[in-house]
Amino acid sequence: xxxxxxxxxxxxxxxxxxxxxxxxxxxxxxxxxxxxxxxxxxxxxxxxxxxxxxxxxxxxxxxxxxxxxxxxxxxxxxxxxxxxxxxxxxxxxxxxxxxxxxxxxxxxxxxxxxxxxxxxxxxxxxxxxxxxxxxxxxxxxxxxxxxxxxxxxxxxxxxxxxxxxxxxxxxxxxxxxxxxxxxxxxxxxxxxxxxxxxxxxxxxxxxxxxxxxxxxxxxxxxxxxxxxxxxxxxxxxxxxxxxxxxxxxxxxxxxxxxxxxxxxxxxxxxxxxxxxxxxxxxxxxxxxxxxxxxxxxxxxxxxxxxxxxxxxxxxxxxxxxxxxxxxxxxxxxxxxxxxxxxxxxxxxxxxxxxxxxxxxxxxxxxxxxxxxxxxxxxxxxxxxxxxxxxxxxxxxxxxxxxxxxxxxxxxxxxxxxxxxxxxxxxxxxxxxxxxxxxxxxxxxxxxxxxxxxxxxxxxxxxxxxxxxxxxxxxxxxxxxxxxxxxxxxxxxxxxxxxxxxxxxxx
Amino acid sequence: xxxxxxxxxxxxxxxxxxxxxxxxxxxxxxxxxxxxxxxxxxxxxxxxxxxxxxxxxxxxxxxxxxxxxxxxxxxxxxxxxxxxxxxxxxxxxxxxxxxxxxxxxxxxxxxxxxxxxxxxxxxxxxxxxxxxxxxxxxxxxxxxxxxxxxxxxxxxxxxxxxxxxxxxxxxxxxxxxxxxxxxxxxxxxxxxxxxxxxxxxxxxxxxxxxxxxxxxxxxxxxxxxxxxxxxxxxxxxxxxxxxxxxxxxxxxxxxxxxxxxxxxxxxxxxxxxxxxxxxxxxxxxxxxxxxxxxxxxxxxxxxxxxxxxxxxxxxxxxxxxxxxxxxxxxxxxxxxxxxxxxxxxxxxxxx
Numbered sequence: 001x002x003x004x005x006x007x008x009x010x011x012x013x014x015x016x017x018x019x020x021x022x023x024x025x026x027x028x029x030x031x032x033x034x035x036x037x038x039x040x041x042x043x044x045x046x047x048x049x050x051x052x053x054x055x056x057x058x059x060x061x062x063x064x065x066x067x068x069x070x071x072x073x074x075x076x077x078x079x080x081x082x083x084x085x086x087x088x089x090x091x092x093x094x095x096x097x098x099x100x101x102x103x104x105x106x107x108x109x110x111x112x113x114x115x116x117x118x119x120x121x122x123x124x125x126x127x128x129x130x131x132x133x134x135x136x137x138x139x140x141x142x143x144x145x146x147x148x149x150x151x152x153x154x155x156x157x158x159x160x161x162x163x164x165x166x167x168x169x170x171x172x173x174x175x176x177x178x179x180x181x182x183x184x185x186x187x188x189x190x191x192x193x194x195x196x197x198x199x200x201x202x203x204x205x206x207x208x209x210x211x212x213x214x215x216x217x218x219x220x221x222x223x224x225x226x227x228x229x230x231x232x233x234x235x236x237x238x239x240x241x242x243x244x245x246x247x248x249x250x251x252x253x254x255x256x257x258x259x260x261x262x263x264x265x266x267x268x269x270x271x272x273x274x275x276x277x278x279x280x281x282x283x284x285x286x287x288x289x290x291x292x293x294x295x296x297x298x299x300x301x302x303x304x305x306x307x308x309x310x311x312x313x314x315x316x317x318x319x320x321x322x323x324x325x326x327x328x329x330x331x332x333x334x335x336x337x338x339x340x341x342x343x344x345x346x347x348x349x350x351x352x353x354x355x356x357x358x359x360x361x362x363x364x365x366x367x368x369x370x371x372x373x374x375x376x377x378x379x380x381x382x383x384x385x386x387x388x389x390x391x392x393x394x395x396x397x398x399x400x401x402x403x404x405x406x407x408x409x410x411x412x413x414x415x416x417x418x419x420x421x422x423x424x425x426x427x428x429x430x431x432x433x434x435x436x437x438x439x440x441x442x443x444x445x446x447x448x449x450x451x452x453x454x455x456x457x458x459x460x461x462x463x464x465x466x467x468x469x470x471x472x473x474x475x476x477x478x479x480x481x482x483x484x485x486x487x488x489x490x491x492x493x494x495x496x497x498x499x500x501x502x503x504x505x506x
Numbered sequence: 507x508x509x510x511x512x513x514x515x516x517x518x519x520x521x522x523x524x525x526x527x528x529x530x531x532x533x534x535x536x537x538x539x540x541x542x543x544x545x546x547x548x549x550x551x552x553x554x555x556x557x558x559x560x561x562x563x564x565x566x567x568x569x570x571x572x573x574x575x576x577x578x579x580x581x582x583x584x585x586x587x588x589x590x591x592x593x594x595x596x597x598x599x600x601x602x603x604x605x606x607x608x609x610x611x612x613x614x615x616x617x618x619x620x621x622x623x624x625x626x627x628x629x630x631x632x633x634x635x636x637x638x639x640x641x642x643x644x645x646x647x648x649x650x651x652x653x654x655x656x657x658x659x660x661x662x663x664x665x666x667x668x669x670x671x672x673x674x675x676x677x678x679x680x681x682x683x684x685x686x687x688x689x690x691x692x693x694x695x696x697x698x699x700x701x702x703x704x705x706x707x708x709x710x711x712x713x714x715x716x717x718x719x720x721x722x723x724x725x726x727x728x729x730x731x732x733x734x735x736x737x738x739x740x741x742x743x744x745x746x747x748x749x750x751x752x753x754x755x756x757x758x759x760x761x762x763x764x765x766x767x768x769x770x771x772x773x774x775x776x777x778x779x780x781x782x783x784x785x786x787x788x789x790x791x792x793x794x795x796x797x798x799x800x801x802x803x804x805x806x807x808x809x810x811x812x813x814x815x816x817x818x819x820x821x822x823x824x825x826x827x828x829x830x831x832x833x834x835x836x837x838x839x840x841x842x843x844x845x846x847x848x849x850x851x852x853x854x855x856x857x
Binding site: 328 | 723724725726728729731732735736738739740741742743744
């Protein structure tokens, strides 16, 4: 038997009727970067939560450093030198970096007197690993990438030999991701073992030594990264061949459905975020807005959805000139909106799947009659949508919070598309969802275009912009820098525009 | 509806309301220790308490009478809390309702009974609703936290009442700071003489059932719950969040105002300075104990009514000082809340 640091044997874990792990085996060698690849809902996070003591398995054994162990709580895991960086950071915003790192792990009465020593140790660690984190900074002042480094530092501070990262790049910009991956490689070279949960094939190929593929709560295979390719990984992960390229039908765009002239929007701090922006979207056309995140895309979407005040010369939807007031009831005027953050803006989480389906139409017949909700009709309608959009859900009365991210997004997409919008505003439609769902959502968007909708797509994922758009507008600091056709030969041009340079100035 | 479905729903319902009752033995045990330590015999004290609440028909109807205002206030607060509006101002809204009812009952006292009684109740409801909506307006217009404004509006309502009963509306004899009695045509009928049980109790149960239907079965309730859970998503879906805040506070205040009107027209027949012994605050616990389920409020208000009734008798016959009585009530609330938390966490784990 190979020497391994962690061996999980036949792990079974159920939540009620949902079987999250159905006998998973996993072996991780010391000093390797081991990816755990799988779609959302495949059981990656559950498996890692078991390893970190957050859940107890129903059956199965865990061996760590060749000893059979039970991990009753995260505290046990930390004592065993297992560190975990969760998808959602476990940091207290109003405390400093140093305070967060020792929080709960240090005798409370000694924290204050020992603080200088703690800070010094953190400072040294930060320097050694080139993490550039200041121990006295308040966590709330840090960027997302920096907060993640605090989480890693926390694990290192507690002497982790095994570091588990749950989809760490989901919250990062491409540059930050790049930085993180090379940093993880450095850590592994220093002897740390890293378990890396992801559903992104490129990351697996780029960073890992070995990869275990999970599907439907089972480990499908463990392969050496050097001996596989993305296509094979995708097939094992989804269980069938995956279209890596979407078929985009050629089609003539029609007349202008939606146009904006000189839109100005301010951000939360009152600074201009969108500056004199004008654009138009035609029938049977996807207009993609590319750009690095934080260049006014969020504010643009909020303004068009009528959720923040904006100034404009003219907004025309379907030949009707709109006022600021019209914007707040756009979904009655033929617009649908897939917002960028499904959990915050798109869904009402403790509500059931069916209650979420009717979030915009609950007041209309046939879903409510004389003010009374028609539960039978709502349920039938929900079952229809679940089938039509192949959403994986046990019962439509189940809380939507129990669904995986990809299936939650499908609920939003199904709800919005089923209203047959004339104009569809889509913001980051596939962020944080697995490739199966991504493929599906993108196909649906294209189908909607082919059916005649005018679609404005905002995405920081250039690949997505290229895959879906008929025209690409590049946004930088609230302005449209220029328009480019989706021609892969012109990626560099787009890249320059995203950095604020036009050919003239470059 | 098929039977299996009904059964699961009943079990669900029971599960959401059983904990207050299961927690009581623990609370009484803790209370017994305190009574012992203070040199009282807990058995006689509790016997007095039990007698006070359930000795005979009169005692039992007194429990229902005490539960009535708590039920009104509790269901109203349940609606506000479902909408995530932290209305701490039911006390003030109760006073606003009581003032409006008294004014109506005195100055329009010549109206016939069939008109006057509904009018008194409606005016009381309107008074409480407006008082509640004032806080909602301040929240919508200026972003003022309703926790702060409703607490402050409590004082305003209580002091206005104090002014009215010592000044412009004081009874003609002028002996006590209270108004004269309202017109007899405004008195709520009692239906189980010689007890004081009045139709206000039945109205309270009806209101609880109606608000349950409103919250869980209608599109209005859907909006209120959606706004309460995720106002951002609600706005994205095109729901007018501010209007719903106003509505939830209106319902909540209206129910508290109705409690005030019922108290005046069925029990006291007049307004005096401290007409509420803190109904508005007990109502918060009544609603929270049953996780803001309007039907559950019927049970939890009954529990509080029994405690209050029993405690009074315990004070009189077992000579237990009132501070100890309050202490035991505190134990009950704490253990019920603790049980509630336990229930929530175990249910979550099962799911």
